[in-house]
Amino acid sequence: MENTNMLDSAVLDVRNISVSFGGVKPVQNVSFTISENSFTSVIGPNGAGKTSLFNLLSGMNKVDSGEIIFRGEAIQSIHAHKIAQKGLVRTFQGAKIIRRLTVAENLMMAVQGNPGDNLMGFLNPRARKSFEAKAREEAMRRLDQVGLTKFADEYAGILSGGQRKLLDLSRALMADPKMLLLDEPFAGVNPTLVEKLLTVLAALRKEQSITFLLIEHDLETVMNISDRVIVMADGKIIADGLPNSIYENDLVIDAYLGSRRKDA
Amino acid sequence: MEAFIQPGFWIFVLALAGIYGVFSLGLQIQYGVGGIMNFGHVGMMAVSGYTIAVLVIKYQWSFWWAALLGVVLAAFLGALLGLTTLRLSGDYFAIASIAFAEIVRYWILNSDDITGGTQGTLAIPNPDGFGGYTDQPDVILNWISDRLYPIIGDEASRDLSMVLVVWPFFFLFIWISSRLQKTSWARVLRATREDDDVPRSLGKNVFRFRLQTLIIGSVFGGIAGVFWALQFALLAPEDFLRIVTFYGWMILILAGASRVKGLFIAAIFFGFLYGATRFLEFWPLSLLSSPERAYLRVFLIGLVIVLLMVKRPQGLFGKRQEMILE
Numbered sequence: 001m002e003n004t005n006m007l008d009s010a011v012l013d014v015r016n017i018s019v020s021f022g023g024v025k026p027v028q029n030v031s032f033t034i035s036e037n038s039f040t041s042v043i044g045p046n047g048a049g050k051t052s053l054f055n056l057l058s059g060m061n062k063v064d065s066g067e068i069i070f071r072g073e074a075i076q077s078i079h080a081h082k083i084a085q086k087g088l089v090r091t092f093q094g095a096k097i098i099r100r101l102t103v104a105e106n107l108m109m110a111v112q113g114n115p116g117d118n119l120m121g122f123l124n125p126r127a128r129k130s131f132e133a134k135a136r137e138e139a140m141r142r143l144d145q146v147g148l149t150k151f152a153d154e155y156a157g158i159l160s161g162g163q164r165k166l167l168d169l170s171r172a173l174m175a176d177p178k179m180l181l182l183d184e185p186f187a188g189v190n191p192t193l194v195e196k197l198l199t200v201l202a203a204l205r206k207e208q209s210i211t212f213l214l215i216e217h218d219l220e221t222v223m224n225i226s227d228r229v230i231v232m233a234d235g236k237i238i239a240d241g242l243p244n245s246i247y248e249n250d251l252v253i254d255a256y257l258g259s260r261r262k263d264a
Numbered sequence: 265m266e267a268f269i270q271p272g273f274w275i276f277v278l279a280l281a282g283i284y285g286v287f288s289l290g291l292q293i294q295y296g297v298g299g300i301m302n303f304g305h306v307g308m309m310a311v312s313g314y315t316i317a318v319l320v321i322k323y324q325w326s327f328w329w330a331a332l333l334g335v336v337l338a339a340f341l342g343a344l345l346g347l348t349t350l351r352l353s354g355d356y357f358a359i360a361s362i363a364f365a366e367i368v369r370y371w372i373l374n375s376d377d378i379t380g381g382t383q384g385t386l387a388i389p390n391p392d393g394f395g396g397y398t399d400q401p402d403v404i405l406n407w408i409s410d411r412l413y414p415i416i417g418d419e420a421s422r423d424l425s426m427v428l429v430v431w432p433f434f435f436l437f438i439w440i441s442s443r444l445q446k447t448s449w450a451r452v453l454r455a456t457r458e459d460d461d462v463p464r465s466l467g468k469n470v471f472r473f474r475l476q477t478l479i480i481g482s483v484f485g486g487i488a489g490v491f492w493a494l495q496f497a498l499l500a501p502e503d504f505l506r507i508v509t510f511y512g513w514m515i516l517i518l519a520g521a522s523r524v525k526g527l528f529i530a531a532i533f534f535g536f537l538y539g540a541t542r543f544l545e546f547w548p549l550s551l552l553s554s555p556e557r558a559y560l561r562v563f564l565i566g567l568v569i570v571l572l573m574v575k576r577p578q579g580l581f582g583k584r585q586e587m588i589l590e
Contacts, residue, residue, distance in 0.1 A: 058465060084467035096462050098455045099589040109451050110466045116448035117468070119476055132448060157589025175466045 009035050010069075011179050011211045012057070012088070017066030017076070019056055026052035028235040029066075034179070039205060039212045041222040043246075044232035045255055050215045051093060053232070054181050057213075058090040059083040071178065085112060087178030091185065093215075095164040097171075099157030103148060106156050106167055107139035108132070110174035142170040146200060162193045169200065179211040186221050198225055219246060231255065267543035275423045281535030282430030283491045285528055287508075288515040289437050290484030296521035297450055298477040299457030301358040303509055304345070304365030308338040308485025309492060310504035314372055316493040317385040321396035322378075327404060331493070335486035341368075342482025346475040362506065373501040384500030401497040405429075430491050434528060437484065442524045444480075453477060507562065511538070514565050517572055520579025522586060530580065537564055 012034040019027045026049040034040055042050050055061040057068060059080035068076040070088050084090075098106050114135065115121040116128040143149045146166040151159065159167060165185060172180055186194050202225060204210055216222045219229065222243075229246045231239040233255035239246055246252055267273050287309060294300040312334030319330035349360040372379045380387030380396065388396035408425035444450060455463045456470050464470050493499065511534060519530035541561040549557055572579065578587045 060461065060464070079469070080464045081467050081469045084465055089467075090465050092461060092465070096459055098458050098462060100458060100586050101451065101454055105451055108448065109455055109463070109468075112467055114448050117452055119449060122444060122447060122449070128447065135448075155585060155589055171466070 011036050011071060012213070013067075013069040014057070015067040015069070017056055017063045017068060019052065019061060019064050026235050027056060027063075030232075030235075030237055031066075032230060032237065032240065034211060034213060037205070037209050037211055038227050039201075039214070039225055040228045040230060041214045041216050041219075041226040041243075042230045042232060043216050043219050043222070046217075047234075048232040048255070049235040050232055051183055052235075054090055054183050054215065057181060058088065084175060087176065088181070089172050089175045089177035089179070090181035091168050091172050091183055093183045093187065095161070095168040097156045097159065097164045097167050099155060101156055102153050103143065103156050103159065103167060104136065104139045104152040107142055107171050107174045108135045110171045111135045111138070112176050138174065142174060146170055146196075162189050165189055165193070165197065166200075169197070173204070173208075173210075177210055179213065182212065182214040184215050184217065186216060186218075194221060201225060219243070268540065271419060272421065272423070273539065273543070275421065275427055277532065277535040277539045279423045279426040279430065279495060279535075280538055281528070281531040282427060282434050283488055283495060284511055284515060284534055284538075285434050285531030286430070286437060286484055286491060287488035288512040288519075288527060288531065289434075289441055289524070290481035290488070291512050291516050292519075292521065292524050292527060293441055293445070293484075294477055294481040295516065296524070297445055297457070298453045298474055299354070300350075300474060300478060300481075301354055302361045302478070302481065303358050303506070303513075304361030304363070304368075305481070305485050305512055306504050306506065306508040307345075307365035307368040308342060308482045309489035309508070310365070310368050310372060311341050312338040312486035312489030313493045313499050313504075314379055314385070314489075316490065317396070317398070317499050318378060318388060320398045320400055321385060321388045321390050324391060327398075327400040327494075331490040334490055334493075335483055338486025338489065339479050339483045342479045342485075343475065345482075346478040350474055350478060351471065365504075365506065365509065369501055369504050372504070379501075382501065385498055398497065401494045404494065426491075426495050429494065433487070433491075434531075437487075438524055438527060445524060449473070511565065514569055516579075517569055518579055520582025522583075523579065523581040526579070526581030534565075537561055537568070 010033045014030060014032050016029050016031050017027060018025070018029055030053060042053065044050050052061070056063050059075065059078060063076045066076065067074055070083070070086060073086070075083050075086065075088070098109070101109065115124065115131055121128050140149065140152065143152055148163060148166060151163070156167060169182070169185060185197060189197065201212065205212065214222065226243050228241065229243045230237055231246060231249070231252050238251045238255060239249045287305070290308070291302060291305055294302050315334035315337050316327065316330040319325040319333065320327055345361065345364050349357055352360055373381060375381065376387065386395050386397065390396050405422045405425040408428060409420045409422060412420035412424065452463050452468050453473050456473055460470050515527065515530045515534045518533060519526040538561050541557055541564065544557060544560070549560070578584045
């Protein structure tokens with residue numbers, strides 16, 4: 001009985017995962033547990049293995065060893081698209097939007113269980129069209145949330161960098177995630193927009209009970225919104241705790257500033 | 265130049281345009297929607313054309329049943345090509361697809377017992393042991409001509425019958441394909457054209473979408489092979505050289521890869537270019553012999569593709585904006 005309870009509160013349980021590409025070992029023996037409806041940030045310097053970790057969690061790359069348990073189910077060896085279908089949805093560094101689809105189409109593409117995605121659905125136009133209308137409605141609602149309504153029927157390729165970030169986030173939400181993996185959503189975004197994104201995320205957490213795991217470069221940015229911060233360097237977790245406690249961690253300071261103090 | 269004012273010339277152009285048009289419909293959905301660069305499309309046409317010839321001549325099948333099996337085999341081959349090589353990324357798949365069509369052609373060339381080898385389908389023995397020829401395509405087309413004769417007299421020709429068979433199908437397929445391209449299935453496919461990772465991360469099985477697209481395109485290639493067999497009755501391995509694939513590509517690029525509805529106009533333009541070169545008898549082209557002039561079409565087609573790429577990369581009917589988005 002106790003075991004079940006534990007599973008219920010842990011959305012994601014990462015057990016000792018490692019991966020190597022040739023001589024490079026971007027993720028080594030990483031373990032952590034993410035509890036339901038929490039907001040965790042993964043920080044670390046360039047090359048720490050943050051994105052590699054996301055690639056493993058989302059199934060884009062496969063682990064060499066270890067287990068990834070998502071909502072009670074081992075997912076380390078199943079296809080990326082199936083992981084997304086289970087509700088573990090990721091975004092990419094630098095907002096990958098589909099330029100030659102319209103902004104609304106970018107969102108509508110993400111909807112799960114669309115009968116029109118299946119070739120057999122071609123033979124059932126009525127089901128297809130009613131689903132499509134609903135998808136469009138939801139897309140417009142999402143666009144309204146982030147202030148992109150007026151671009152709905154423009155090619156997404158005309159959006160600015162910041163607008164692309166907003167679209168990328170909205171699109172991930174359209175996929176009905178239980179847990180979102182956001183890869184540097186604030187990189188290269190101006191401070192005003194960072195504030196806006198943070199507000200959107202905070203609101204989502206309240207309204208939709210989504211669990212967040214987010215990669216960020218800069219601890220400052222995610223300080224207030226995070227319940228917990230995991231610090232990575234050289235493929236390993238070097239610190240894990242409340243945001244404030246991270247500031248005082250010597251290992252973290254070393255990782256970011258180099259180990260000058262030891263030399264001195 | 266008189267040739268160009270004869271109705272017969274234009275009917276021939278239309279017959280050719282219809283066959284190549286259906287052929288290029290396959291490339292259109294593969295490349296224009298799915299971004300799959302298939303340079304081996306001619307292989308599908310060869311497989312279905314030869315399937316028909318062998319079944320009809322050697323095993324005395326009816327043309328239509330043989331045609332059905334030809335298209336099924338082309339689809340099957342598309343699936344085989346996809347399952348083995350579609351996981352390769354863009355350029356690598358393009359190269360593999362060329363090799364695939366060449367394998368098909370070499371197999372036909374070297375399997376004398378089945379396909380007649382270098383001599384073409386004439387060398388396929390029929391059950392009486394004689395050289396293979398089937399009058400089925402003639403019977404089908406003449407049946408139509410006979411019915412047209414009372415109405416239009418001497419203008420009723422084999423080519424005209426062919427046009428009347430091919431073009432309704434061509435328009436039907438354009439319509440079906442354009443409907444298909446409005447579905448959310450096609451939307452996902454367009455996304456895979458730009459970036460595999462995005463649809464994958466949103467729960468879409470990218471490989472399934474691409475494989476389906478390759479098979480649908482192969483079906484169009486196979487159907488073009490049926491029309492080819494109907495038009496020419498005799499097939500030879502050199503009918504299915506790589507250049508045929510690029511004829512299809514020219515039509516596609518001319519129309520604009522993402523615009524299926526413009527395809528028929530581009531197909532007619534191609535048919536004209538293909539059919540007209542041998543009739544260009546003015547100086548200095550008159551210095552060349554007729555077969556030499558026929559090769560001009562290859563140059564002309566190359567020239568058209570280059571000019572389009574420079575001046576109008578979106579094709580005649582494409583949207584320029586789609587080409588410049590970053």
